[in-house]
Amino acid sequence: MDRVVTMDLRQHNTVLVGHDRFFVFRADNQLQLVRDSCPHRGGPLSLARLTPDGRRLSCPWHGTRVGVAALRRTAVPMVRSGDQATVVLSAVAADAPVSVIRRRILANLPPERQCDTTA
Numbered sequence: 001m002d003r004v005v006t007m008d009l010r011q012h013n014t015v016l017v018g019h020d021r022f023f024v025f026r027a028d029n030q031l032q033l034v035r036d037s038c039p040h041r042g043g044p045l046s047l048a049r050l051t052p053d054g055r056r057l058s059c060p061w062h063g064t065r066v067g068v069a070a071l072r073r074t075a076v077p078m079v080r081s082g083d084q085a086t087v088v089l090s091a092v093a094a095d096a097p098v099s100v101i102r103r104r105i106l107a108n109l110p111p112e113r114q115c116d117t118t119a
């Protein structure tokens with residue numbers, strides 16, 4: 001089932017679809033929705049920095065560099081109208097919760113927990 005999501009770009013940059021998280025990525029004057037998960041251990045690529053050459057994102061957790069071109073190949077294009085952006089998500093279960101959140105909530109997520117297995 002297709003789901004249409006519209007967000008105010010002044011307040012939101014993230015879409016939650018069930019347990020999957022996506023963020024708005026801007027490159028070459030285009031907006032795309034990209035899965036917010038580093039291929040290493042699932043870190044938040046939405047908090048990554050672009051490398052100086054603009055070709056990779058450096059994950060904030062362990063520094064893995066993810067190619068922007070690879071991200072864009074799997075991204076979903078968004079349509080912008082002023083401060084509003086719309087995206088059509090395909091193959092989303094009819095009962096899957098879909099929501100948009102503020103960027104600052106994502107930035108407050110705790111780092112991955114360390115497990116003490118020596119006890």
Ligand code: FES
Pocket residue numbers: 038039040041042043044059060061062063064
């Ligand atoms: S989770 Fe991204 S570098 Fe480890």
